[in-house]
Every structure is written in C-alpha cells, then in structure tokens.
Amino acid sequence: MDLFKTESGIKLNKYKRTVGMAVVPVSLPERVYIPLPSDGEYSCRPLVTQGDQVKMGTLIADSDNIRLAPVHSSVSGRVEAIENRPAADGSECLHIVIRTDGRQDHEEGLELPKAEDRDSLLKAARASGVTEDGEECISIAESLNFPEGSADTLIVNACETEPYLTSEHMTILAHAGEIAAGCRTLMSCLGIGKTIIALEENKKDAAQLLKSCTSEDSISIALLPSSYPHGTARGLCREAAGKELPQGASPIDAGIVLIGVSALLKLQQYLETGMPLITRSFTVEGNAITKAMNIEAPIGTEIPEILSFCGGIKKGMSLGKLILGGPLTGKTLPGVDLAIGKGFSGLICFDEKYSITGRETACINCGRCISVCPEGLMPMRIAKAWEHKRFGILKELDIFRCTGCGCCSYICPARKPLSFEIAQAKASPEMKEGGVQ
C-alpha cells in the first residue's frame, strides 16, 4: 500500500450485466427521423426532397464543411418530410423523415471505395460517414488528416470502462478479424509504423481473439487495468504508449493517432462493402428498463421504439432520467421523443429514485477527489477557485488536463458537482486563451 498516493480511478465493474449478450438488431421501425448535424454556422444540407425514393446507403445530406460527416439513409423507403424536430441537446435541428417500405434494398450506385494511399483513404473516410465519438458528428477523416509523416503510432481505443456499457466488447468479439484488417489498412495508407490496441484486462477473451488475428509484430495488444476511466485520450497516450501529454497538447503532438474501435470497424466495413455508416450499436441499460440488452439500430430510429423493443419501462416504475451515452459521461435527454444519431454507445434508463444524486452540502476537505483523479488534479481547489472566479489560481491548476471522466463528482461525499464546475471553468472565455483541449 502506497502511503503517499492512493490508486486513482474508481472500480465499477459490477454493473456489467449485459456482458455476453450479442448485439441484436432491432425490428425495423415504420419511420426513421435522421438528424442532420451542424457545426456552428455550417450544417448538413439535405440533398433529397419530399417524395424521393431512397435506399440503404443513399447519400441524403452533405455539407461544404468537410469536418462534418455526410449523412446516408439507413433504410429503404420514401422521404416523407424534412422538418425541424427536437434534438438531443434541447434545441431543434433538421431531420429527414423516411417512411420505410420494409424491403431494405441496398443503394445500387455504391462503388467499392479505393484506399491505396493517403489521399484516397481520407476521401473514403469522409465518404463513409463514420464519425468520431460524440454528438458533434465530426468525420473520422479529421483525426486521420494529420501532417504527413508526423505519426508513428496508432492507438485503437477498444476500452469500455464505463459501467453498464458492453456493446463494444461484444462487437470486438464478433468482428476481430475486420478490426485487425482495419489496422493494417490505416498503417499502410497513412504510413504509421505500429499499432497498439488498448483494452482492459476484464476483456481477456476479446484480447485473445485480437491477438490471434494479428500475428505481425507491428500490432500489439495493451491490457489496461479495469478501473474507470481508461479510454480517455490522455490516459491512453500515457498508459498504452507511455507518453505524457503536456497540458493543452493533442495526441498527434506526440506522434499518436487515436481511433475508436467501432469507428475503425465501420471504416473497414465500408472499404470492404461500400456500405456507409447507417446503423449504431449500443447498450440499453438502467434499472428502469425491462430487458437490458445490446442492440443495433438504424440511424434515425426513435427512442420509444428502442425502449419497447427492450420490453419497455418496468412495471411500477416511471422513467426519471434518460441518458445518451454512459452513466458517467453521458448527457441527459430532455424527452423521449427523439431519434438516435451517430457517436454514442449507450441508452440508460433510470427511474425517479435513481435520478436524484443527492443534495449538495459543504466540502469537508476529505481529499477523496484528489486521490481519485486519474490526471492528478485537485478538483475541489478548482471548483472553489471557479466559484470565486479566481482566474489566476485556475491558470495554475492545469484545468485543461481534465478529461471530464466524472470520478471526482462520483466520489464526493458532499455531492458537489465537481466535474461540471471544472467543465464550466474550462469553457469560460477567461480561460479559453489558456489552453486548447
């Protein structure tokens, strides 16, 4: 036992009851409402109009801003409407409403993309519609578009340390060969020398399978401890590649390219079949859902359809909180009448009792937040400095090292919203000049 520093991170393994459940496709909904993302002033403009026939994989929206990934139809059917509907963050955005005809025909015009060198790979990556994790729907081509020759390591983030989520684990078990092929494609097209696939040690079956698919020396598997969190960019650079990023630096500054394992898989599948990203796999969990399971749903499926596919809300309970993403970093949804987009891995349903995390009381200086922070920060100091708007102190506290994992808020006995206050401090205009993260 180290008397000077306690182990950081928190152990939350017991919440994985869907482990072992293979990903099940949901029954085809009657309609899909495909959201069109926007990035500030740029948004994806619809390329179809009401009445058009579309098939699976048809390009239905694109943007002049190449950061945004194009949107493809996830079903075959007829475009019923293009209208503003509520989006996950409480605002509204354009959605393309498609009435499915049940036939699920594939788009015929899809060509098999070529990925022989850097330029063709980047073009294919954008055309695939695959996005980085997160609701902003930034195309994967952005993170692959680094200055040529400046990367020597590819890290595949196969970690899934958040409680409840297991869909990525199941996906790896089902598609390990394609993941390995994806690594090889990226390495050869982008000129990267080695790949490290990082996952936690409680996924030994997936690690074994990946090892058997990757016989070459340039691809290695890194087993990380299974405490939370380990899938953050800074954490991976530190633990899988041994490189500590200074505050405000991104992985490419250390020669590392990061890609999520689902994104890599979908990109490889696009290169092999020509079908762009049109479905999303995720875990439906929470104490209020009748059947917790891993499912795959077409983009644009409405949430009530997903909930009823999983047996609906348990009898005697009512939905108190609906979370898109994991329970520790996910965003709460303002209502149930929303459609799913890209870039998330969980839908968590809590009943009313679980939704209240407790009343905030005084900080007792217990220091648990400091001992638990994986980045070695002092969350209560940062929160206190933010409350009193002491920007001089904030600048010395390295707040841009914070990865938003939520360990501090989780462990705080006074129920202080520490990670939220740190996020507010990071987003404030006075701190923005300080760092980029």
Next chain:
Amino acid sequence: MNTEKKLTISPAPHLVARTDTASIHKDVIIALLPQLLVSTMIFGWMALVLTLSCIAFSVTFEWIIRRVLGRSSTIGDLSAVITGMILAYSLPASLPLWMAAVGCFTAIVIVKQVFGGLGQNFANPANTARIVLLLSFSAAMNNWPVNSRMSQAIQSAAGLDGVTGPTPLMLFAENKNLPGTLDLLLGRVSGPLGEISALALLLGGIYLLHKKVIGPQIPLSFIGTVAVMSLLMGIDPLFQICAGGVMLGAFFIACDYTTSPITGLGKIIYGIGCGFFTMIIRVYAIYPEGVPFAILLMNILTPLIDRLTLKKTGAANRKGGEN
C-alpha cells in the same frame, strides 16, 4: 403539450458513490460507541447523561446559530453529534452540565459556525473547546471521579480519598507507581470518560480504517512518534500510547478531514508533529496531558503543510507536466 412527467436533466456523472457526509459521520459515531459502553459501566449513568447532554447541547446550538445567521440547517450531517461526543469524551464524567454546555457553545458556535460551518473550521471544535474549559474551569476539569474497577494497588499508591482519583498521566507526572498496560487497555484507570479504555478506542479505530473513513497515515505516524520519543526518553512507550488522549486523538480527533492535511505526505508530517508536541508537553511542561495542545498546534499548521506538500502530489504529479 403532453402531460407526462418531465425527465430529470443534470450534468454527468449520473452515478454517485454510496458514501456521503452523513454516512461517514455515522461510521465515526459507531466507532465511538465501544468507549461509551465501557465508560457507562465504570462511571455509571452520569457518563451516559453527560455524553447525551453534550450531543443535545451541540445539536441545539448548531440549529439555533444557523437560524440566527440565516443559513440552512446542517444538523442532518451529524457532525454536531460527533463534536458533542468527542467533547464529552474529554471531560470528567462528573462535570456539571452547565460547564459542558459552555464547552459545546464554544465548539459549535465559536470554533465552527462563526468561521463558516462544516469544512471551514480552523481547528477541531471539540478539542479546542476542551482546552477552553481546561483553562476556564480548571478545578472542575481536574476533578476525576473514582473508577470502581481500578486496581487496589493503584488506589493505595495514589492515596485515594475515595471520591476522586488521579489520571495515569498525573501519576506519571508525579513519578508515582503507574498502572500496567492491561489496566490502561481495559479501562481500569481514572480519567476523561472517553480516554480510559485504549482497547475500546482501538477497536473503533480499526473499524474506521476498515471502512476507509480514515487512512493509516495519521494514526501510525502519531502513535509511532509517541513510541519512538518514549524510547529515546527512556520511558515506557506502551504506557505513553495507552494512557491519556493518544488513542482518542490519533484515531478520532487528529483525523478530522477539515483540520488535517490532504496529502499522504502531509498527513505523516502532521502525525509526527502531533506525537512530538504531545511528548514534549507531557515530559517537560506543567500539564500532564499534551495531546489537546499538540493537536491544536498542528491544526493551525495544516494549511502550511498542505501548501508545502500539495505541489508534489497535485497537478504536477505526472512526468512531463508543466511544473
């Protein structure tokens, strides 16, 4: 607009650990109970009445002062209960209740609430109040009731008059015959009602360590320093550890989060300081007991210790960091 109930919107994370401030305080109360049991068996109902009165005074004063200051009521976090218990544990079981009330007022209103309440006190409230009572009512505070289970040898050696009896540390200060370690462990001695059974307090301390309410740094460094200094001074280390307030101090008072350092290294420095000053006062100063003063002094030094040690374990912890 549908009439369904609205969903809760809140920032991440959406799960919290089960431990909260009240449950931490509940564990401390549980850890203090063995000693209360022993005291009641030895000193009779007055020990229980004094403890319950201190709890009642503390909770009431906290409720009143929070209302007077226009702040929310905080008696639900149970910290006032602990302050009351620890103050009672530092008193002779026969202390008049009105003096105990003065002590509770000092602890809750002056040391704690006036400075901002839980988390803002500059020193441990109960410990500081004990010192105030010691200096204000020294006769009553040194009037130790007889322990009915005290061994005959001690009673005759101390020249007891059958009503009051000296504490082990008073005997040590006067170079008289000392009670054995077993007497100290099992509560066969006189003293403050919460310091007489080292074993009962040790059991409580182990419970707190097991529940991860406290870390081992402060108890080990406090008790360890007392032992080392005793050996260096040529006196019995077990006696010094088990007699007086070292057990209560090392596991319950010095470990108070607000008034002890946050970092592991800071806690060790703090514990060493507590042990050091305890022994210096016990051996060289006129007060037989050094623990309260040592803890008060180290409480005041805590912000400085934090400032000196946090640089090494805080944000600059990782290699390649900016500092």
